[in-house]
Amino acid sequence: MKDDISRFIGMVLDNKYEIKQLLGKGGTGNVFKGTHLYMQIPVAVKLLHPHLITDETAVKRFHQEAKLAISIKHDNAVSIMDFGMVNNELLYLVMEFIDGISLAYLLKQEKGMDINRVVKFMKQICQAVDVAHKKDIIHRDLKPGNIMIVDCDQPNEMAKVIDFSIAKLSSGKGQDLTGQGIVIGTPEYVSPEQVEGSSLDNRSDIYSLGVVLYQMLAGELPFQGKSAMTLFMKHIHTIPPPLTNIRPEIPARLEAVVMKALSKKAAQRQNTVLELAAELEAAITDFSSEGNSFSRMRMDIDAKETDIPTVMVDSGQSKKDKVNPNITGEEPKRNITIEKPRHSPEAFFPSDDMTQELETPREIRQKNKEPLNLPIEPVQQITKQSSKNLLAETSNQKEQPKSFWQKILNLFSGLWQKK
Numbered sequence: 001m002k003d004d005i006s007r008f009i010g011m012v013l014d015n016k017y018e019i020k021q022l023l024g025k026g027g028t029g030n031v032f033k034g035t036h037l038y039m040q041i042p043v044a045v046k047l048l049h050p051h052l053i054t055d056e057t058a059v060k061r062f063h064q065e066a067k068l069a070i071s072i073k074h075d076n077a078v079s080i081m082d083f084g085m086v087n088n089e090l091l092y093l094v095m096e097f098i099d100g101i102s103l104a105y106l107l108k109q110e111k112g113m114d115i116n117r118v119v120k121f122m123k124q125i126c127q128a129v130d131v132a133h134k135k136d137i138i139h140r141d142l143k144p145g146n147i148m149i150v151d152c153d154q155p156n157e158m159a160k161v162i163d164f165s166i167a168k169l170s171s172g173k174g175q176d177l178t179g180q181g182i183v184i185g186t187p188e189y190v191s192p193e194q195v196e197g198s199s200l201d202n203r204s205d206i207y208s209l210g211v212v213l214y215q216m217l218a219g220e221l222p223f224q225g226k227s228a229m230t231l232f233m234k235h236i237h238t239i240p241p242p243l244t245n246i247r248p249e250i251p252a253r254l255e256a257v258v259m260k261a262l263s264k265k266a267a268q269r270q271n272t273v274l275e276l277a278a279e280l281e282a283a284i285t286d287f288s289s290e291g292n293s294f295s296r297m298r299m300d301i302d303a304k305e306t307d308i309p310t311v312m313v314d315s316g317q318s319k320k321d322k323v324n325p326n327i328t329g330e331e332p333k334r335n336i337t338i339e340k341p342r343h344s345p346e347a348f349f350p351s352d353d354m355t356q357e358l359e360t361p362r363e364i365r366q367k368n369k370e371p372l373n374l375p376i377e378p379v380q381q382i383t384k385q386s387s388k389n390l391l392a393e394t395s396n397q398k399e400q401p402k403s404f405w406q407k408i409l410n411l412f413s414g415l416w417q418k419k
Contacts, residue, residue, distance in 0.1 A: 005022055005025075005030060008030075008032065008047065009021065009022075009032075012037070013034075013045070013084070013086055013090070013092055014084055014086060015037070016036060016037055016038060016082075017034045017035070017036060017037070017043060017045055017082075017092070017094060018034055018035045018037055019032045019034050019045060020032065020033045020034055020035060021033050023044065026046075026165070028048060028049060028052060028058055028061070028062065028165060029046050029047050029048045029049055029052075029062070030046070030047055030049070031044055031045070031046045031047075032044070032045045032046075032047065033045075033097060034094075034097075036094075041097075042097040042099075043081065043094050043095065043096065043097050044094070044095045044096065044097045044098070045092055045093070045094055045095075046092065046093040046094075046095065047090060047091070047092050048062045048090070048091040048092075050089060050090060053088075053089055053090070053091065059091065061165065061166070062091055062093070062165070063083070063091075064167075064168075065093065065164050065165045065166075065167065066080060066083040066093050068132075068135075068137050068164050068167045068169075069095075069164040069167070070083075071135055071137070072128070072131050072132050072135065072137065072164070073131070074127065074128045074131045075128075075158070075160075076124045076125065076127055076128035076158065076159055076160055076161060077128040077131065077132070077160060077161045077162075078095050078096060078098065078148075078160055078161065078162040078163075079095065079096040080093065080094070080095055081094045081095060081096065082094035095162075098148045098150060098160055098162070099150065100148045100149050100150040100151070100152060100160070101148070101149050101152055102144060102145055102147065102148055102149070103121070103144035103145075103147040103148070103149055103159070103212075103216075104143070104144035104145040104147075106144075106149055106152065107144055107215060107216065107219075110219075111219030111220075112217065112218060112219035112246075112247055113216045113217065113219075115217070115250065115251075115254065115284060116284060118213065118216045118217055119280045119281065119283075119284045121147075121149070121159045121216070122209065122212075122213055122216075122276075122277065122280055123277045123280065123281065124158060124159040125142075125147060125159050125161055125209065125212075126209070126273040126274060126276055126277040127273075127274075127277070128159075128160070128161045129142070129161060129205055129209070129273045130272065130273045130274050132164075132167070133202040133205070133272065133273060136169050137164070137167050137168070137169060138167060138168055138169075138200055138201070138202060138204060138205055139161070139164060139167050139205050139208075140166050140167055140168060140184055140185050140194070140200070140204065140205070141163065141165070141166050141167075141184075141185050141186055141189070141208075142161070142189065142205055142208040142209055142212065143186050143188070143189040143208065143211075143212065144212060144215065145186075146161065146162050146163040147159055147160070147161055147162070147212075148160045148162055166184050166185070168200070185208075187228040187231040187232065188211065188221055188223070188231060189208045189211045189212070190208070190231075190232070190235060191203075191204040191205075191207035191208060191235065191266075192207070192235050192236045192264050192265075193266060195232040195235055195236055196236065201266070202272065202273065203266040203267075203269050203270075203271070204266070205273065206261050206269050206270055206272075206273060206276055207261060207262060207263075207266075207269060209261060209273065209276065210258055210259075210260075210261030210262040210269070211223075211262065213258045213261065213280075214240060214243065214258055214262065217243055217247065217250060217254075217258065218243055218246045218247060219246070219247075220246070222240030222241070222262065223235060223238060223240060236264065237264075240259070240262055242255065242259075243255045243258060243259075251283060251286065253282070253283040253286055254280070254283040254284065256283075257276070257279045257280055257283050260279075261276055
């Protein structure tokens with residue numbers, strides 16, 4: 001018999017919590033948005049399905065969820081506020097109301113998230129899970145659907161881990177409520193040892209986080225299948241496709257961290273979630289320090305493959321915008337790649353392939369401390385005569401160091417004279 005969800009709307013539990021609306025459905029219970037009548041704050045209320053009230057295992061698991069979750073106190077984990085029973089027929093669990101979206105929803109909107117954002121969220125998740133692990137609690141169901149994002153797309157956006165409904169104690173102190181031959185968890189995210197029914201420790205959660213990491217970066221799961229059994233076998237035997245096959249720009253070191261977390265053997269993974277977070281931070285630090293040279297190399301290659309001038313904007317991530325080749329009414333004689341330095345938004349400097357015998361952009365930057373607030377268009381509109389006049393004026397000056405702009409004029413003058 002299915003429970004009539006609508007009958008719970010408007011219900012008041014223990015004269016404190018008024019049920020307002022349904023938030024989500026689950027196998028063992030439904031979650032509602034409610035109001036704490038005395039404090040007048042929103043809360044989330046999880047109700048065990050009434051037809052399970054006679055199921056001793058379901059009741060014990062629901063109670064265990066409350067006891068384990070309430071012991072995990074961290075800004076990146078959901079807070080448990082209350083637990084109780086109404087008329088011996090309705091079990092409820094009261095949690096903080098998280099005003100946000102699930103990571104699962106966010107991943108549907110963004111295929112392949114920004115690398116820095118992925119690492120930021122995963123570090124927050126690892127910090128919350130570490131609190132659980134230090135209390136010998138294994139989550140066993142870490143997945144995007146159990147991670148909420150608060151203040152999404154804001155500078156202070158934050159991840160929160162929820163739903164400890166199938167968590168267990170790794171120390172064996174608690175009662176194991178898992179039936180013989182039953183795989184507990186979500187097929188896409190379970191660890192090989194969960195599938196095999198082996199004893200679990202915190203590294204099982206690390207594997208699940210590895211799957212989440214892969215999905216956030218690649219925009220797809222490492223393993224896909226039409227049945228749970230197919231997915232189970234892939235978790236045990238199949239090596240996931242390299243991340244760089246899907247996103248070539250992902251740094252090799254970051255890929256190595258993710259693949260380590262997805263190792264089939266627990267002993268080959270990171271030992272703790274904090275170790276995973278530290279390795280991710282180190283990988284992204286290397287990526288940030290090497291990102292400029294990588295972006296310049298990629299954009300130079302692109303510039304040589306097209307007759308349309310390319311503007312390279314270096315702001316942490318490279319973007320290529322095509323410029324109208326007919327600004328001056330003539331086809332450009334050669335490609336011009338112009339770099340926009342990160343800390344000088346108004347300044348433009350030529351890239352290495354344009355300077356040729358002149359000094360490198362790095363050397364020029366060191367000599368020219370003042371940014372040149374010059375538009376791009378004059379570079380393309382300089383005529384042969386005007387360049388000669390400017391060069392004549394420069395030669396009459398007494399031992400004045402050549403400005404960066406004058407070097408550009410010399411370069412263009414030389415090109416035209418050759419023709």
